[in-house]
Amino acid sequence: xxxxxxxxxxxxxxxxxxxxxxxxxxxxxxxxxxxxxxxxxxxxxxxxxxxxxxxxxxxxxxxxxxxxxxxxxxxxxxxxxxxxxxxxxxxxxxxxxxxxxxxxxxxxxxxxxxxxxxxxxxxxxxxxxxxxxxxxxxxxxxxxxxxxxxxxxxxxxxxxxxxxxxxxxxxxxxxxxxxxxxxxxxxxxxxxxxxxxxxxxxxxxxxxxxxxxxxxxxxxxxxxxxxxxxxxxxxxxxxxxxxxxxxxxxxxxxxxxxxxxxxxxxxxxxxxxxxxxxxxxxxxxxxxxxxxxxxxxxxxxxxxxxxxxxxxxxxxxxxxxxxxxxxxxxxxxxxxxxxxxxxxxxxxxxxxxxxxxxxxxxxxxxxxxxxxxxxxxxxxxxxxxxxxxxxxxxxxxxxxxxxxxxxxxxxxxxxxxxxxxxxxxxxxxxxxxxxxxxxxxxx
Amino acid sequence: xxxxxxxxxxxxxxxxxxxxxxxxxxxxxxxxxxxxxxxxxxxxxxxxxxxxxxxxxxxxxxxxxxxxxxxxxxxxxxxxxxxxxxxxxxxxxxxxxxxxxxxxxxxxxxxxxxxxxxxxxxxxxxxxxxxxxxxxxxxxxxxxxxxxxxxxxxxxxxxxxxxxxxxxxxxxxxxxxxxxxxxxxxxxxxxxxxxxxxxxxxxxxxxxxxxxxxxxxxxxxxxxxxxxxxxxxxxxxxxxxxxxxxxxxxxxxxxxxxxxxxxxxxxxxxxxxxxxxxxxxxxxxxxxxxxxxxxxxxxxxxxxxxxxxxxxxxxxxxxxxxxxxxxxxxxxxxxxxxxxxxxxxxxxxxxxxxxxxxxxxxxxxxxxxxxxxxxxxxxxxxxxxxxxxxxxxxxxxxxxxxxxxxxxxxxxxxxxxx
Numbered sequence: 001x002x003x004x005x006x007x008x009x010x011x012x013x014x015x016x017x018x019x020x021x022x023x024x025x026x027x028x029x030x031x032x033x034x035x036x037x038x039x040x041x042x043x044x045x046x047x048x049x050x051x052x053x054x055x056x057x058x059x060x061x062x063x064x065x066x067x068x069x070x071x072x073x074x075x076x077x078x079x080x081x082x083x084x085x086x087x088x089x090x091x092x093x094x095x096x097x098x099x100x101x102x103x104x105x106x107x108x109x110x111x112x113x114x115x116x117x118x119x120x121x122x123x124x125x126x127x128x129x130x131x132x133x134x135x136x137x138x139x140x141x142x143x144x145x146x147x148x149x150x151x152x153x154x155x156x157x158x159x160x161x162x163x164x165x166x167x168x169x170x171x172x173x174x175x176x177x178x179x180x181x182x183x184x185x186x187x188x189x190x191x192x193x194x195x196x197x198x199x200x201x202x203x204x205x206x207x208x209x210x211x212x213x214x215x216x217x218x219x220x221x222x223x224x225x226x227x228x229x230x231x232x233x234x235x236x237x238x239x240x241x242x243x244x245x246x247x248x249x250x251x252x253x254x255x256x257x258x259x260x261x262x263x264x265x266x267x268x269x270x271x272x273x274x275x276x277x278x279x280x281x282x283x284x285x286x287x288x289x290x291x292x293x294x295x296x297x298x299x300x301x302x303x304x305x306x307x308x309x310x311x312x313x314x315x316x317x318x319x320x321x322x323x324x325x326x327x328x329x330x331x332x333x334x335x336x337x338x339x340x341x342x343x344x345x346x347x348x349x350x351x352x353x354x355x356x357x358x359x360x361x362x363x364x365x366x367x368x369x370x371x372x373x374x375x376x377x378x379x380x381x382x383x384x385x386x387x388x389x390x391x392x393x394x395x396x397x398x399x400x401x402x403x404x405x406x407x408x409x410x411x412x413x414x415x416x417x418x419x420x421x422x423x424x425x426x427x428x429x430x431x432x433x434x435x436x437x438x439x440x441x442x443x
Numbered sequence: 444x445x446x447x448x449x450x451x452x453x454x455x456x457x458x459x460x461x462x463x464x465x466x467x468x469x470x471x472x473x474x475x476x477x478x479x480x481x482x483x484x485x486x487x488x489x490x491x492x493x494x495x496x497x498x499x500x501x502x503x504x505x506x507x508x509x510x511x512x513x514x515x516x517x518x519x520x521x522x523x524x525x526x527x528x529x530x531x532x533x534x535x536x537x538x539x540x541x542x543x544x545x546x547x548x549x550x551x552x553x554x555x556x557x558x559x560x561x562x563x564x565x566x567x568x569x570x571x572x573x574x575x576x577x578x579x580x581x582x583x584x585x586x587x588x589x590x591x592x593x594x595x596x597x598x599x600x601x602x603x604x605x606x607x608x609x610x611x612x613x614x615x616x617x618x619x620x621x622x623x624x625x626x627x628x629x630x631x632x633x634x635x636x637x638x639x640x641x642x643x644x645x646x647x648x649x650x651x652x653x654x655x656x657x658x659x660x661x662x663x664x665x666x667x668x669x670x671x672x673x674x675x676x677x678x679x680x681x682x683x684x685x686x687x688x689x690x691x692x693x694x695x696x697x698x699x700x701x702x703x704x705x706x707x708x709x710x711x712x713x714x715x716x717x718x719x720x721x722x723x724x725x726x727x728x729x730x731x732x733x734x735x736x737x738x739x740x741x742x743x744x745x746x747x748x749x750x751x752x753x754x755x756x757x758x759x760x761x762x763x764x765x766x767x768x769x770x771x772x773x774x775x776x777x778x779x780x781x782x783x784x785x786x787x788x789x790x791x792x793x794x795x796x797x798x799x800x801x802x803x804x805x806x807x808x809x810x811x812x813x814x815x816x817x818x819x820x821x822x823x824x825x826x827x828x829x830x831x832x833x834x835x836x837x838x839x840x841x842x843x844x845x846x847x848x849x850x851x852x853x854x855x856x857x858x859x860x861x
Binding site for chain 1 (some may be wrong): 511515555557558561639642643646650661662663664665666667715719720723724726727728730731732733735853
């Protein structure tokens with residue numbers, strides 16, 4: 001790797017890719033189409049096809065919403081928080097993770113719309129003074145959600161775009177096909193002058209600082225959608241930090257799931273190395289330990305509280321109708337990640353890829369368990385029927401969400417530099433400058 | 444750097460520390476046997492939580508540096524670890540507290556039936572002793588692995604022959620190269636263990652020493668809130684000692700404005716994190732409005748305790764947050780010390796307001812001579828342990844491959860800040 005080859009190596013991803021890429025894209029598009037068809041069917045027929053039945057009026061769609069918002073978080077952690085911590089290894093993976101953030105938030109944003117009975121009135125959620133005489137209830141956490149996620153999407157898009165600017169300009173100067181015009185417009189006349197670089201650097205640091213609190217705030221607000229109620233299993237003070245850790249945990253797993261194939265398809269082995277994956281794995285292990293901590297403490301406090309409703313809900317979670325979901329979730333989120341304590345496993349990309357899939361499944365199930373098992377076991381024993389099980393429509397729309405996510409991601413890496421050229425060079429320059437060996441032994 | 448064995452403070456000062464310890468012990472004993480015993484017990488409890496927490500926080504900060512392979516603050520690693528010298532003393536304080544548990548724990552005389560399986564004296568005493576021994580043991584093993592190659596390095600180079608206790612620590616010395624490698628490897632293993640044990644044991648401490656004092660109250664974040672607050676105090680103490688060590692231990696080559704800036708940023712971060720942990724509990728409890736949860740907060744935010752509650756919130760969050768936004772303050776030795784001291788006092792008061800309102804049933808806020816003397820006593824012992832550590836062991840982690848002079852800090856040639 002040298003300064004001269006970085007541009008060519010990274011911009012190579014913008015040239016016509018191989019068959020593997022198109023196979024992946026086709027698969028993702030098929031999944032997306034199935035989801036779209038299922039959604040049209042649901043919109044025509046009504047919410048009954050989604051299996052909602054009193055008292056379980058939140059189900060798979062809200063699970064998906066929380067899951068995808070969570071996936072987004074690790075991207076911001078890597079691009080903003082690790083930037084502030086001067087963890088330079090982030091450079092190789094930050095761009096892909098940031099793109100994942102934006103795409104995941106966009107995917108998540110569709111679910112409240114899918115979830116409401118009349119999706120064409122979704123804009124009623126937007127809090128603005130209007131002539132229909134509707135006014136929003138600012139004490140509702142659902143409104144906080146709209147603000148939190150709206151802010152998050154806006155900042156993430158701007159942060160991603162800002163980082164891309166110099167790289168788009170590099171693409172503009174290299175690519176000769178029709179996309180050149182698009183790059184020309186998007187690069188906003190970037191020439192790489194001294195002044196432009198100075199402004200760029202200052203702005204990048206500013207955005208990193210602005211995005212950092214969002215990593216914490218967004219999923220906290222999402223957790224409060226649940227914790228603000230007094231429903232056993234939802235009303236818990238640990239929810240905010242626990243959701244944030246879980247979000248980053250699942251997001252890191254998704255980053256690994258995406259990067260392992262991407263590195264192979266685009267031959268980026270010398271840029272995204274095993275060392276990067278090992279660091280991601282360490283972070284994943286840490287967040288897994290935090291999530292495990294939260295599980296244990298939640299169960300303990302449910303017992304310690306002495307409230308029969310709390311105790312009943314948690315007993316039901318373990319041994320009730322949804323026990324299989326809970327135990328799978330514990331295995332995937334608590335048990336399997338413990339393997340990462342072994343360096344041999346952390347540095348084995350195949351093993352890491354498999355573990356990341358387990359974590360993705362486990363974290364999806366976590367949200368499902370929290371939502372469905374608590375709703376099915378509220379204060380009224382007459383409601384403890386546990387009638388809810390996902391229908392084919394919900395499954396198809398979930399599949400469609402994965403299809404949408406992968407489609408957008410694949411299109412992104414094909415059309416924009418998947419690794420930051422700018423930061424790659426910057427990191428190289430710094431490691432050349434700070435020659436560690438030059439300093440004599442302090443004694 | 445200052446040579447090993449050189450007094451880091453004058454002998455008179457160290458005698459003063461011991462004297463303070465004696466006065467504090469006398470005040471405590473007087474309080475327990477002749478005065479208002481609950482005030483003596485709560486003073487000891489608060490100071491055990493605060494100074495014992497500070498002692499542990501130092502090791503945790505060092506372990507964090509090791510786990511993250513960070514370079515910026517290696518020069519502060521040893522000053523951070525120096526608090527560990529107080530760990531044995533805080534274990535003694537724990538034993539005293541456990542010996543008197545029937546005098547101060549409310550659940551002994553007014554048991555809560557549903558919780559008796561958890562809140563009973565034998566189990567309480569056993570789990571606290573085992574938990575603290577486990578955490579303290581791992582921590583001291585970690586510190587031993589950290590100091591050993593440095594003592595040996597000086598001994599081997601002939602710069603300072605190890606004597607006494609330090610001599611024991613380098614028994615079986617195998618040459619610096621091998622020792623350095625062993626030390627790094629075992630620190631790499633022990634550091635995550637320190638962090639994990641810290642979270643769990645401090646959760647246990649929080650549940651037993653402040654949550655259970657109001658036996659009907661519960662909050663699943665109580666443990667997390669407690670150990671994050673403790674790390675805030677740890678960073679504040681690190682900031683104070685960084686400035687002090689720079690001058691007193693002649694470490695200006697290693698601790699420059701960039702290092703202080705970084706400590707300031709982390710202090711700022713933990714100040715926000717503390718507020719987040721507070722707010723995460725407060726909002727959920729307020730919104731849920733369940734009497735068994737709100738009582739704990741209502742008791743502290745209304746009536747005689749209200750002014751103190753707001754003082755704590757201001758000193759731990761509002762003031763540090765506003766002041767630490769300024770880069771000038773973070774990089775100025777005096778500014779950083781001043782704001783860190785505000786945070787430390789705020790944190791002591793926070794520990795006090797977590798404990799005391801649950802134990803004290805009289806009027807007003809019981810903050811008087813007894814509390815002051817016991818605090819001064821424990822502070823004296825803490826200072827004595829801290830300074831003893833620093834004059835026994837090298838004040839820099841000399842053998843650490845990541846130790847760098849202040850001028851090698853990335854900000855010294857970082858395009859982002861120019």
